[in-house]
Structure formats: structure tokens, C-alpha cells
Amino acid sequence: MPKVSMTVNGQPVSANVDPRTLLVQFLRENLSLTGTHVGCDTSQCGCCVVHVNGEALKSCTALAISLEGAQVTTIEGLAQDGKLHPMQEAFRENHGLQCGFCTPGMIMTAVDMVRRSGGDLDEKTIRHELEGNICRCTGYHNIVKAIAAGAAAMAPAAE
Amino acid sequence: MYAFTYHRPDTARKAVNTATKAEDVKFLAGGMTLLPTMKQRLAAPAGLIDLSRCDDMRGIELKGRNVVIGAMTRHFDVANSELVREKIPALAELAGMIGDPAVRHRGTIGGSVANNDPAADYPSAVLALGATIITNKRKIAADDYFKGLFETALEEGELITKISFPIPAKAAYEKFRNPASRYAIVGVFVAKKGRDVRVAVTGAGSNGVFRAAKFEAALTANFRPKGLDGLTFSADGLNTDMHADAEYRAHLITVMTRRAVQKAISR
Ligand SMILES: Cc1cc2nc3c(=O)[nH]c(=O)nc-3n(C[C@H](O)[C@H](O)[C@H](O)COP(=O)(O)OP(=O)(O)OC[C@H]3O[C@@H](n4cnc5c(N)ncnc54)[C@H](O)[C@@H]3O)c2cc1C
Ligand code: FES
Numbered sequence: 001m002p003k004v005s006m007t008v009n010g011q012p013v014s015a016n017v018d019p020r021t022l023l024v025q026f027l028r029e030n031l032s033l034t035g036t037h038v039g040c041d042t043s044q045c046g047c048c049v050v051h052v053n054g055e056a057l058k059s060c061t062a063l064a065i066s067l068e069g070a071q072v073t074t075i076e077g078l079a080q081d082g083k084l085h086p087m088q089e090a091f092r093e094n095h096g097l098q099c100g101f102c103t104p105g106m107i108m109t110a111v112d113m114v115r116r117s118g119g120d121l122d123e124k125t126i127r128h129e130l131e132g133n134i135c136r137c138t139g140y141h142n143i144v145k146a147i148a149a150g151a152a153a154m155a156p157a158a159e
Numbered sequence: 160m161y162a163f164t165y166h167r168p169d170t171a172r173k174a175v176n177t178a179t180k181a182e183d184v185k186f187l188a189g190g191m192t193l194l195p196t197m198k199q200r201l202a203a204p205a206g207l208i209d210l211s212r213c214d215d216m217r218g219i220e221l222k223g224r225n226v227v228i229g230a231m232t233r234h235f236d237v238a239n240s241e242l243v244r245e246k247i248p249a250l251a252e253l254a255g256m257i258g259d260p261a262v263r264h265r266g267t268i269g270g271s272v273a274n275n276d277p278a279a280d281y282p283s284a285v286l287a288l289g290a291t292i293i294t295n296k297r298k299i300a301a302d303d304y305f306k307g308l309f310e311t312a313l314e315e316g317e318l319i320t321k322i323s324f325p326i327p328a329k330a331a332y333e334k335f336r337n338p339a340s341r342y343a344i345v346g347v348f349v350a351k352k353g354r355d356v357r358v359a360v361t362g363a364g365s366n367g368v369f370r371a372a373k374f375e376a377a378l379t380a381n382f383r384p385k386g387l388d389g390l391t392f393s394a395d396g397l398n399t400d401m402h403a404d405a406e407y408r409a410h411l412i413t414v415m416t417r418r419a420v421q422k423a424i425s426r
């Protein structure tokens with residue numbers, strides 16, 4: 001089996017993998033990083049969103065081996081020194097989750113959104129940007145609120 | 160997903176060499192279509208040739224009166240390209256309407272045009288702008304390229320390296336999207352270059368993307384929504400599925416064309 005090496009949440013990792021191993025399987029099964037979820041496995045729901053080289057992608061639709069050398073950030077990599085990331089904190093504050101299954105993907109997508117569009121996000125932009133993330137519980141209302149608040153809280157940190 | 164061997168060449172030429180040598184291989188671009196298809200076992204290639212390291216297949220440049228886009232250029236990069244936004248804003252807008260942000264970070268123009276999904280967006284732009292598909296061995300005019308559902312003029316192992324888009328005088332794309340998949344139920348790309356008007360329709364035809372000749376003639380005479388007054392589109396040969404029936408799609412073609420023309424003339 002070919003070897004793949006990448007950096008996940010700042011840690012160098014490598015493993016021999018079957019080429020068909022998806023990034024999400026690699027994260028969950030090889031690295032035991034089970035915060036990244038699989039909702040649909042067909043690229044629709046966004047539960048599996050992680051950042052690769054700083055950009056959001058659906059880890060159920062990428063081969064681990066393809067990402068040789070990549071910098072990967074998962075939901076586990078957001079909190080720093082035991083302190084929640086501002087976007088995580090905003091989801092908590094605004095009750096932006098119910099069962100929590102979609103939440104890791106929602107938060108990773110939200111952080112990517114702020115990186116691209118800045119901290120001042122209106123509701124229309126947020127809803128539009130959430131096209132690839134599905135939530136079965138909340139009706140999105142509090143997710144949208146949480147993202148707006150999280151974006152504003154992230155703004156001073158973003159350059 | 161069945162097992163496969165994995166190849167990762169770093170140039171287009173090496174990719175083609177590998178394809179010629181190995182049996183039953185497929186190119187892997189963004190994987191946004193191919194990987195789900197393999198998971199469903201609708202495709203089971205013996206090998207994948209990953210194009211992600213072929214840097215010579217990426218990038219956007221101005222060549223004379225054409226915008227030339229490398230096959231591995233992602234939807235995200237086309238949507239945000241200063242050059243495309245200035246020269247063919249309709250094309251940048253179209254790329255920004257594909258799927259969702261995560262899909263746009265991976266999916267490529269070459270993958271979309273090679274796949275020729277009957278509801279995909281890019282084929283309408285390629286056809287309406289009269290683009291040229293450049294492969295490792297030849298240049299294919301858009302009018303000769305699309306051959307039906309998921310069918311193209313590409314031969315076994317033939318690699319799209321670039322797509323060259325002539326810059327139009329005016330163009331616009333209007334898409335009536337399926338709210339769940341984001342694919343087009345009907346998408347219409349309208350382009351005017353000199354006196355020539357081309358109208359390409361995606362999402363509607365039971366044989367994939369096509370040109371709407373009757374609308375082209377009317378718009379050549381009068382390139383305004385009014386130019387289409389009194390014209391309707393026949394439902395013959397249009398798709399009926401759970402999302403929309405042929406009559407509804409026929410009606411949408413008229414509405415989307417009018418909107419696209421309005422948008423094109425108001426830029
Ligand atoms: C959730 C979701 C929503 C989407 N919504 C839309 C949408 O709204 N509109 C839309 O148009 N598309 C949509 N797509 C499809 C998306 O645009 C894909 O990116 C595209 O269809 C395929 O591009 P790819 O780079 O991922 O190709 P891949 O999936 O890697 O490849 C597709 C096919 O093309 C072949 N191929 C790839 N590159 C080349 C090349 N250079 N030369 C020859 N053959 C090649 C492959 O062998 C394969 O058969 C969506 C996809 C998803 C998952
Ligand atoms: S599990 Fe990846 S998009 Fe649903």
C-alpha cells in the first residue's frame with residue numbers, strides 16, 4: 001500500500017493506505033479524529049467539511065492519497081489552549097445546534113466563509129454560502145445567527 | 160468503491176503517457192463527479208490518473224481575443240479571476256453558481272466539460288461562446304464536441320488540456336436551479352459577438368446541451384427581450400423528470416432567455 005503524509009491540526013502524520021481511502025476515513029479511522037462526520041457520503045450534506053490548505057472541502061469526496069503534503073485542519077484543530085474558537089463559542093451562545101451532527105461541518109464552512117468574505121456577513125450571504133451544508137434539526141435560523149456573531153467575533157483576529 | 164491503482168503524474172504529457180500504457184484508467188480531476196460515481200459502483204476503473212499535480216493544466220490567460228483556461232482550473236478560480244470577470248463576466252458568474260463553496264474549491268472546468276452532465280452549467284457557456292476544446296492531440300470546436308448525455312467527441316485516453324473562449328461583445332447566463340442539487344433545471348447562456356447571437360440551453364434537453372436556433376435568429380434581428388415577443392419553445396425533445404416536466408422546461412427556456420438577454424444588454 002502506498003504511503004501518504006500530511007499535516008493534520010499542526011501534527012505531521014503518515015500512514016500506508018489503500019488508494020481508495022477517502023480523506024474522511026483517513027481522519028476518522030487512521031487518526032481517530034471522529035469530530036468530522038459522514039452524513040450522506042454523496043457530497044451533498046457538508047457534515048464532513050474540513051480545511052485543506054486553508055480552504056473548505058468535503059472530505060468524503062477527496063482521496064487521502066491525493067492530498068499528499070497537504071495542511072489539513074479539522075474541527076478538533078480549531079480550539080486553542082483549551083479555549084473554544086470564536087465560531088464554536090458563537091454556536092454555543094446562540095444555540096446554533098440541536099443534535100450536533102451537522103455542527104462540525106457548519107463551523108468549518110463558517111470559518112472558511114469569514115476567511116473569504118470577512119467578518120461583516122449579512123443573512124443573505126450566510127444562507128447563500130451554506131448551500132452545501134444540510135441540517136435536519138435547527139431550521140437554520142440559529143445557525144445563521146451564530147455565524148453572524150462568530151464572524152463578528154473573529155474579525156479583530158482576522159487580518 | 161472498488162480497488163484501483165493510483166498514478167500521480169506531474170505534467171499533462173506524463174498523464175497521457177500513463178493513460179496510453181495502462182488498461183482501463185480514468186483521469187481524476189476534482190473528483191466531485193467521478194468519486195461519487197465510483198462509490199455508487201457506476202464506474203469501476205482499474206486505475207486513476209490524478210491530475211492534481213499537473214500544474215501545466217492550471218491557470219487563466221489572455222491570448223489575443225480569447226480567454227484560455229487550463230482544464231484543471233477550479234470553479235472557484237474562474238469565479239474569482241480578475242481577467243475572466245473583466246473580459247467574460249458571464250463566465251465568472253456561471254462558475255460562481257456551480258454547487259456550493261466546497262464543490263467550487265475542488266471541481267474543475269475540464270472535469271465538467273469532459274463529463275458533459277446534461278444539467279451542468281459549463282457546457283452551455285462552451286457552446287454559446289463558441290469555445291474551442293484543446294486536447295493533447297487536437298482542437299475541437301464546441302459545435303462538434305457535445306454528443307449527447309455524458310457523451311463527447313473525446314476519444315479513449317484523450318485529455319482536455321485547455322479551453323479557449325472567444326471574448327463576446329455581450330453575454331449572460333441565467334439559471335433556474337434545482338434547490339437541492341444546485342444543478343440547472345434550465346440554464347440559458349446567451350452570447351453576442353459581432354452580429355452573431357448564440358443561445359445555448361442546458362438542463363432541459365433529453366440529449367444534453369443544445370442551441371436554440373429559433374431564438375438565435377430572432378435575437379440576431381433584435382437583441383432585446385422584446386425580440387422574443389410572441390415566440391414560444393416547443394416541448395418536443397425536452398426532459399420530463401421528478402423536478403419538472405417538458406412543458407414547464409419549455410416555458411423556463413423562454414423566461415431564462417429573456418432574462419439573460421436583459422442582463423447582457425444592461426451590463
Ligand atoms: C454537491 C454537488 C453539487 C454540484 N452542483 C453542480 C452545479 O450546480 N452545476 C454544475 O455544472 N456542476 C455541479 N456539480 C459538478 C461539479 O461541477 C464537478 O466539479 C464537475 O462535474 C466535474 O469536475 P471534476 O473536476 O470534479 O471532475 P472529476 O469528477 O474528477 O471527473 C469527471 C469526469 O471527467 C473526466 N475528466 C476530468 N478531467 C479531464 C480532462 N482534463 N480531460 C479528459 N477527461 C477528464 C474524468 O475521467 C471523469 O470521467 C456538483 C457536484 C457536487 C458534488
Ligand atoms: S458526508 Fe460529505 S458531504 Fe455529506
Ligand code: FES
Nearest residue numbers: 098099135136137
Ligand atoms: S443540529 Fe442536528 S443536523 Fe444540524
